[in-house]
Amino acid sequence: MSAEIIEIFPSNLDERKLRHVVDCLKNGGIIIYPTDTVYSMGCDIFNTKAVEKLSKIKGIKLQHNNFSIVCHDLSNISTYAKVSNNIFRLLKRALPGPFTFILPATGDLPKTLQTKRKTIGIRIPDHEIPLKIIEMLGNPIITTSVKDDxxxxxxxxxxxxVIYQQNSEKVDIIIDGGWCGIEPSTVVLAVDDDFEVIREGVGDLSQFL
Structure with missing residues (x-):
């Protein structure tokens, strides 16, 4: 069954359409959604079958996944990642924004996302659509970039x-939120109070240090 395309724009958040997306996530669906960087694919982090399905779509073994999650706000982050005072000050300056911070994971992270790395990538994109979806869902969703095949x-x-042509048989809903960028987030390793940029992307970390 082909994916459903739903138009939702940040300037006009249709709550009925958003509720439909949230219900899909609660039922184990996979969605594609816009962010402040690129279009991403994701599911409810607490739905094990959905995370397993997403791993298969991405061609990786579940136990070796390196998925990041999208949180709604800073208080949401502290549930799933350990944040020192120094790191918190940086997050407060840089987020919402085009960064993925790799942080030490807490025990509240679902088992499917706990790997030998004992870390988790965290995003708070500067984009109303994913943030509203997470707020309505009540917990984070996975974020993994949609790549051109x-x-x-x-x-x-x-x-x-293009996204529909390449992914319509893989996911349940594709949110058309208008134009997104073509450059991913900047990834920052922040497992201690030293910050290391391990992938250059849209975000410029230097302005927040």
Whole structure:
């Protein structure tokens, strides 16, 4: 069954459509949604079958997944990651924004996302659609970038037609939220009070240090 395309725009958040997306997530669905960087694919972090399905879609073993999660706000982060005072000050300056922070995981993280690395990537994108979905769902969702399976020149597609063509049989809902970027988030390793950029992306960390 092909994915359903739903138009939702940050300037006009249709709560009925958002509720439909949230119900899909609660029932184990996989969605594609816009962020402040690129379109992402995700599911409810507490739905084990959905996380397993997402792992298969991405071609990775569940126990080796490196999925990050999208939280609604800073207080949400502290439930799933250990945050020192120094790191918290940085997060407060940089988020919401185009960063993924790799932090030590807490025991409240679902078992499916607890790996030998004992860390978790955390995002709070500066985009109303995923933040509203998470607020309505009541817990974080997974974020993993949607990549172009065909075009070697454009790693991250931002046209819904292309995204649909390549993913319509993989996911349940594709949210058309308008144009997204083609460059991913900046990934920052923050397991202690030293910060290391391990992937350059949209975000410029230097302005917050």
């Amino acid at each position: 065909v075009d070697d020149m454009l790693e991250y597609p931002n046209e819904i037609e």
